[in-house]
Amino acid sequence: MNNSFPSPFEIEGPDGVEGWEELYPYSSSFSEYRKDYEDNRFWFWDSMHWGKALTPWDATFMEAALAALSQMNSRHYRIPPADGVDFRILYGYAFLSPVGVDPSQIEARVPQFMERAGHYFGNWDSLYDNWLNKVKTTIEEIESINFDPLPEMEDLEVITGGSAIGSGATLMSEYNRFKDLIMQAWQFHFEFLNLGYAAYLDFFGFCKEAFPSIPDLGIAKMVAGVEVDLFRPNEELKKLAQKAVDLGVARNFDDPDNVTLDGEGGAQWQAAWDEAKDPWFNFTSGNGFYHFDKIWVENPDIPYTFIRDYIARIEAGEDISRPIDAIREERDRVVSEYRDLLGSDEDREAFDGKLGLARVVFPYVENHNFYIEHWTMSVVWRKLKELGATLEKDGLLASADDLLFIRRDEVNEVLWDYYANWAVNAPTASAAHWGPIIDRRRAIHAKLDGWQAPKALGAPPEVITEPFTIMLWGITSESVNNWLGSDGDAENELTGMAASPGTVEGVARIINSPEEVNDLQQDEILVAPITAPSWAPVFPKIQACVTDIGGMMSHAAIVCREYGVPAVTGTGFGTDKIKTGDRIRVDGSSGKVTIL
């Protein structure tokens, strides 16, 4: 057994990617400048969020997210033992490293944390209402950004209003505003998240102490919300499927690629769709972090396919509605039974308090994902495409999606070229300048994308203590040892988190990307690196779900519990070891997957 992962400086990437570093900011690369620091740390590949090689623009969101997460720990709330989570890009893949606080500084941060976090916990509901407003305003502002091509002539109002500021200068400032709003949205993303996890972990730790063998699932069940915005898109699909049946237009969905809605019924259905789509279908097939993620409003064939499947279920006499009352009743039963088993009234008081707080914070933990990853990011990607189209149209770029291969700060140079030569009314240099660079970067990126990144780098710490790493990524001392191969899982066995209970046997299908989701056949077992909430409509179809990465609160875990599908998350190697067509047994109660 090894007791260490390879150094980031020893990793050999794929052939023919010399100069790959130029795709990303130098501050996100491993380098000689910080070699000592970097070499003495433990880094894990965050394949849960960034499973594919990043383009320069995709990298923006990884960097924005990690910086914002870190800043809330370190500078806002002063989480006593945890500073940020450091991030690097190695051959296109995101590697993260939790940064602890110097032990001598921890004590001094306690009162700071109590005051700051205390304010948030004490005013959670009003702050959360305010948060929703801020996020919606931010989304509106991003929507309002104007990336139209520069006009042949300024509007007369520019003259008569005496503003003097032209469209070229405005475009450059709109672009900067775009970048600023993206950063702002990611600040909001983490405004409550770390505190939410802290409250959850406090309840979690209490339960583990009271019931040493309580499955994580039991704790999650007590905390999970019943009506969660993250489930709304799927609920809206079900309503639309019912509506299609009621209005007699169910057959129009038989071919989801060619849905035409005519007549009175069609018009009524269309009106219902228009009402639901904003905001609920600003929902991506992936996790929102990648330019290739498909957004439902822009790719209606995806929701239409799900609607078609729901129609089939309704027509077969199935009740597809979510049994809200039963879910709530089951949650109450679980809570009252664990509560009854506690040893003292004082423990019951603590249990009530901690569960109460966890439930106050949890709507945010569950919902932020819809508001930022789905809704905000849908708008962000739309705007970026608009800018690309404008630059293509006016000949700055050979094609709109060339923009993805220009780092966000390099884009300012392109816009300068655009502005200056629009002003002068002279030829631009960008297409010629960036053409070969983009060709090279595209080729490098394609090679990086075909490469298998290592799970982890550097020396693992004795124990993993950073709470968010454990909570969100499901990375514990145990899973790290697993990766090191010390656990000795049998050749045909995988161990992960018991994320959703039940045991089933069935045929596996490996799904590596959202495009493949509709290949799933009835009663197959979904095996994926990670799933997205927008895959929810296929969950009634599958028997079980296995993911490579993800903790108790990963999307796959939440969705599987919701749909009563057994799941094992964070197996590490599920998609490596299992092949499509393999017969496997998934035990979502003990976290074991066996290839039969």
Add this chain to the structure above:
Amino acid sequence: MCESCPIVDWEHELPTVRYFTATKVDAEMTEHIVWFDRYEPAHKPFVGGKNASLGEMMMAELPVPPGFAVTTVAYDQIWQDAQLVTQVNDLLRAIDHDDHAGNRVISDQIRTLIEAAPIPPEVADDVRQAYAALCTHCGIDDVPVAVRSSATAEDMPDASFAGQQDTFLWIVGADAVLENLRKCWSSIFTDRAIAYRHSMGYLHQSIAMSVGIQKMIDPISSGVAFTLNPTNGDRSQVAIDASWGLGEAVVSGEVTPDNFLVDKVLREVIERKISDKGVEYCLTDDGVVEKLEVTGARRKRPAVTDDDLTAIAILARRAEKHYGCPQDVEWALDKHLPPGENVVMLQSRPETVWSQKPKTPITTDGYDPMKSIVSTLMTPLNNKTD
């Protein structure tokens, strides 16, 4: 004759002996029969610990096989026979407590006397009627029953030692029931029981014998359930052992049972260890217990399904709630009952290991949300869990 032994007044005391003081019950007990499902705690002194426990389980709506207790009132009736009293006392007087072999002979003679004495007719009639009613209830003519002694003793911590506990399985027909009833009565005078009472200084007449007559079950599999996790005392789990057939194979250590951990609250199996189960004890058609080899795939197949485990866990939890403390439960899956209703419980008694450990409360200093969160953040999660 033994000078120190306090049995010398047996002859004079016996006809008037009162086994239990009247303060323990509300009314004078006269019944020979107490049905398990009509059991009340006031009956306990007259039905003995084992029968009382079955009655108590019925009160808790636990699925105990149906049956009834023949009370100590019935047992008292046999001592109305003055000749029997004299003969038993003569034999008891002849005991030399240092002569084990001789005592076995005397014990056998006493037991033979008791078993040969006619059952008082009013007792016999009541038992026959009750057995007939049990047959009707089960819808089986001459329903096979287990006949078990259920000793009861005043001021004695452990009646099961003070009176030998005999169990006779697969007893069919009223005559056979009566015959075995007498065998249970006579088991008060096994040599071991006599010697035990002597060494403890207990009076022989302080023991009385009730007998349980209970529908025999024919188990597919059987085992025990603890209403906590025996490895760490976690009260939210039920640990279940299961093996094929009757419980004997596990009790005798011939088989390592399958072992499961079921979460009480989630009602899910969270751990399972399936063993190679080489033998099982089964009942033949004649009601003889027979040791059989388990063959083929069945050896390594779980002796219970997940649904069975959930049902057992729910029932064990019900017992625990009823008794108000962790329980150690004996269960079986009856072949003749439909799946879903085939879990029966044979016994439930307090768990002794973890229940006796003082429970350290988690919250000692009052609950302060912020302090608690800080402490959670400061104490690495991994150091907290096992």
